[in-house]
Amino acid sequence: MTNEREHTVAAGAEVDWDAEAAAFDDKPDHGLRAPEVRAAWAARLRSWLPERPADVLDLGCGTGSLSLLAAEQGHRVTGVDRSWAMVERARAKLAGRDAVVLHGEAAAPPVGEQRYDVVLVRHVLWMLPDPARVLGHWRTLLRPEGRLLLVEGVWGTLSPVGIPADRLTALLAPVARDVRVERLSDDPLLWGRTVDDERYAVLATV
Numbered sequence: 592m593t594n595e596r597e598h599t600v601a602a603g604a605e606v607d608w609d610a611e612a613a614a615f616d617d618k619p620d621h622g623l624r625a626p627e628v629r630a631a632w633a634a635r636l637r638s639w640l641p642e643r644p645a646d647v648l649d650l651g652c653g654t655g656s657l658s659l660l661a662a663e664q665g666h667r668v669t670g671v672d673r674s675w676a677m678v679e680r681a682r683a684k685l686a687g688r689d690a691v692v693l694h695g696e697a698a699a700p701p702v703g704e705q706r707y708d709v710v711l712v713r714h715v716l717w718m719l720p721d722p723a724r725v726l727g728h729w730r731t732l733l734r735p736e737g738r739l740l741l742v743e744g745v746w747g748t749l750s751p752v753g754i755p756a757d758r759l760t761a762l763l764a765p766v767a768r769d770v771r772v773e774r775l776s777d778d779p780l781l782w783g784r785t786v787d788d789e790r791y792a793v794l795a796t797v
């Protein structure tokens with residue numbers, strides 16, 4: 592019998608992200624090309640990230656759209672992605688910024704002893720096996736008072752995939768002392784359209 596967890600991981604693992612890379616930014620919330628969508632994400636990010644320039648680790652950074660917004664807001668960004676095609680696009684997007692993009696595994700990023708003020712992960716955790724263990728590892732990558740910024744959701748209605756906010760909140764209980772969930776479903780500017788599925792951000796301070 593396939594349980595919910597196995598189902599969601601299988602759905603994410605099936606995606607060929609190298610093949611997806613070329614058209615990835617065509618979706619409004621991926622490429623952030625429309626000024627109003629870009630502005631909506633920039634405003635949210637500004638409210639989630641520290642006011643002072645911080646070290647931000649963007650795991651599963653894709654083409655680097657959120658990394659670029661963070662860099663534009665004065666933060667030092669390290670992106671990590673397992674798809675070389677995504678890494679190449681992110682490097683091009685972040686050229687000239689205070690940013691590096693590494694090829695590697697989000698669950699065990701190749702950052703050595705480096706520690707960060709923020710671990711930022713959008714639409715990636717739901718695909719990783721054993722998210723509880725992964726969250727525990729990400730916590731070790733943070734400096735004291737650092738924060739996990741996780742943007743996730745449950746997508747689709749017939750065969751929904753993703754991770755519900757209440758499940759992620761429960762997984763964070765052992766690793767974070769303060770967990771805040773912000774609902775994102777009701778802001779069409781973020782997605783370039785109206786959505787009725789569950790989309791949210793979690794800000795967790797360790």
Ligand SMILES: C[S@@+](CC[C@H](N)C(=O)[O-])C[C@H]1O[C@@H](n2cnc3c(N)ncnc32)[C@H](O)[C@@H]1O
Pocket residue numbers: 608609620621650651652653654655656657671672673674677695696697698712713714715718719
């Ligand atoms: C849905 S995209 C999200 C990209 C980016 N975070 C964003 O919000 O625009 C998922 C990304 O995670 C990457 N990815 C998936 N599994 C990964 C893993 N285990 N380690 C590193 N990157 C992974 C994919 O290559 C892809 O770029």
